Amino acid sequence: GNSVTQMEGPVTLSEEAFLTINCTYTATGYPSLFWYVQYPGEGLQLLLKATKADDKGSNKGFEATYRKETTSFHLEKGSVQVSDSAVYFCALSGGDYKLSFGAGTTVTVRA
Amino acid sequence: DTGVSQDPRHKITKRGQNVTFRCDPISEHNRLYWYRQTLGQGPEFLTYFQNEAQLEKSRLLSDRFSAERPKGSFSTLEIQRTEQGDSAMYLCASSRGQGDVNEQFFGPGTRLTVL
Numbered sequence: 001g002n003s004v005t006q007m008e009g010p011v012t013l014s015e016e017a018f019l020t021i022n023c024t025y026t027a028t029g030y031p032s033l034f035w036y037v038q039y040p041g042e043g044l045q046l047l048l049k050a051t052k053a054d055d056k057g058s059n060k061g062f063e064a065t066y067r068k069e070t071t072s073f074h075l076e077k078g079s080v081q082v083s084d085s086a087v088y089f090c091a092l093s094g095g096d097y098k099l100s101f102g103a104g105t106t107v108t109v110r111a
Numbered sequence: 112d113t114g115v116s117q118d119p120r121h122k123i124t125k126r127g128q129n130v131t132f133r134c135d136p137i138s139e140h141n142r143l144y145w146y147r148q149t150l151g152q153g154p155e156f157l158t159y160f161q162n163e164a165q166l167e168k169s170r171l172l173s174d175r176f177s178a179e180r181p182k183g184s185f186s187t188l189e190i191q192r193t194e195q196g197d198s199a200m201y202l203c204a205s206s207r208g209q210g211d212v213n214e215q216f217f218g219p220g221t222r223l224t225v226l
Contacts, residue, residue: 004153034214036217042219043202043217043218043219043220044154044202044204044217045217046214046215046216049214089153089154091153093215096167097142097144097159097206097208098144098156098159098167099144099146099154099156099204099215100156101153101154101155102153103151103152103153104151104152104153
């Protein structure tokens with residue numbers, strides 16, 4: 001079945017540092033890929049998405065590229081801020097519509 | 112507020128009691144999903160509806176769990192004879208279901224604690 005493996009946390013960074021969170025997946029067919037974010041005390045929010053190979057999703061300075069050859073969808077941001085402190089979840093959706101999530105990576109950005 | 116809403120936000124119950132949660136999706140969304148999230152893990156799929164039809168149930172959904180969406184709008188998730196292992200955050204999500212690459216919008220969740 002479908003599964004997602006993402007980098008274990010927690011990750012602690014200083015403001016303006018470069019962030020990368022690795023995500024790899026196993027799926028049949030051609031899934032859609034997502035990054036969701038959960039800020040402290042809030043619900044899950046869609047951060048970005050990509051629907052086919054080589055697509056790049058981007059939002060709020062974050063980017064991720066759908067790499068079919070390496071079955072990866074790594075999340076990157078060039079200069080993080082304290083407000084980026086959150087839990088980040090990689091997820092995929094196949095033809096069966098349900099989302100399969102990774103375990104989440106907690107990111108803390110220090111001023 | 113036109114987002115997904117869930118009620119209650121928190122529920123504490125004793126082992127063996129029944130509990131029911133409600134989810135109100137975004138009004139034009141015809142797909143509705145339930146997930147369960149335990150501490151330190153990502154959400155796990157439980158079940159989903161297309162309008163009022165329940166189309167898939169996970170193996171995680173034991174016989175003690177039942178979900179309904181009687182008129183294709185709000186949904187309820189009932190857990191009978193709760194066990195301590197049922198303690199988790201129960202999340203509801205909805206999506207349009209029409210060529211939207213299944214972008215799901217999540218509610219704030221109901222946190223269940225079984226004593």
